[in-house]
Amino acid sequence: MRIKLLLTAVLSVMLVTVFAGCGFFVTGEDLTTEYTGEVVTDSAEETTTEYQGEVVYETEAEENEEPSEEENEEPSEEENQEEVTEKKEVTPAITSGYTANGFEVTVADGITYVGGILIANKSYSLPADYAPGDLLPECQDAFNRMQATAYDEGYVLYNSSGYRSYELQESLYTRYCNNDGKEAADRYSARPGHSEHQTGLAIDLNEISSSFANTAEGKWVAAHCHEYGFILRYPEGKEGITGYMYEPWHIRYVGVDTATAVYNSGLCLEEYLGITSEYQY
Numbered sequence: 361m362r363i364k365l366l367l368t369a370v371l372s373v374m375l376v377t378v379f380a381g382c383g384f385f386v387t388g389e390d391l392t393t394e395y396t397g398e399v400v401t402d403s404a405e406e407t408t409t410e411y412q413g414e415v416v417y418e419t420e421a422e423e424n425e426e427p428s429e430e431e432n433e434e435p436s437e438e439e440n441q442e443e444v445t446e447k448k449e450v451t452p453a454i455t456s457g458y459t460a461n462g463f464e465v466t467v468a469d470g471i472t473y474v475g476g477i478l479i480a481n482k483s484y485s486l487p488a489d490y491a492p493g494d495l496l497p498e499c500q501d502a503f504n505r506m507q508a509t510a511y512d513e514g515y516v517l518y519n520s521s522g523y524r525s526y527e528l529q530e531s532l533y534t535r536y537c538n539n540d541g542k543e544a545a546d547r548y549s550a551r552p553g554h555s556e557h558q559t560g561l562a563i564d565l566n567e568i569s570s571s572f573a574n575t576a577e578g579k580w581v582a583a584h585c586h587e588y589g590f591i592l593r594y595p596e597g598k599e600g601i602t603g604y605m606y607e608p609w610h611i612r613y614v615g616v617d618t619a620t621a622v623y624n625s626g627l628c629l630e631e632y633l634g635i636t637s638e639y640q641y
């Protein structure tokens with residue numbers, strides 16, 4: 361009898377194994393349940409159910425997709441999202457971290473933005489093919505308004521140097537290096553790709569001279585340019601941080617909010633954002 365029982369058990373195991381080999385049994389747990397021969401049929405049924413398990417997997421997959429479908433409730437939103445995705449493919453913005461002061465650093469098309477502010481200094485360069493061709497409209501508009509108000513109050517401001525291309529900066533810098541040497545040139549002129557003038561957001565005012573600081577116009581600009589979204593980009597006493605000598609004539613458009621915050625802080629832009637301005641080569 362014991363031998364019979366053993367044989368039955370062995371046979372059952374073999375049967376089960378055959379079915380399992382056919383893929384009827386999905387889990388080892390099923391094998392345990394169907395240990396009494398007849399159960400094989402049950403298990404076949406169960407298998408059917410479990411075969412729908414594949415369907416279950418599909419359903420699971422669908423379920424996984426569902427949340428995003430729910431997010432895109434309205435077709436218009438879907439379209440919008442698609443548009444955003446397409447734009448991202450053209451200009452992928454990569455968050456590379458945060459500055460010590462908590463400003464997000466993003467890079468898109470080789471251009472670095474810190475707290476949303478486009479940065480061109482000795483640490484952060486612009487690609488040679490970044491060429492807006494002129495002052496950006498927001499900068500030009502702000503300058504026009506500032507110039508008009510200043511004029512009404514008796515101060516004459518004019519744009520002596522606005523947008524400069526990579527190539528122009530390259531020739532200027534090379535000339536300065538030939539005249540004064542590289543070390544001296546680096547104090548007052550940017551290497552190509554590192555000039556704020558290439559951004560289309562910087563303007564050199566009036567006589568482009570340190571004497572501008574003591575003119576009525578220079579004092580007015582220092583006191584009021586933030587109201588129009590500009591900052592004095594290279595303030596006095598900050599050469600060690602900005603990497604450039606004091607330039608009372610060089611203003612940079614950053615928008616009224618940032619300009620006002622920077623003005624009130626008494627810091628230069630690098631200090632305010634928590635970034636450096638040092639050549640790596």
Ligand SMILES: [Zn+2]
Pocket residue numbers: 557562563564610
């Ligand atoms: Zn300048």
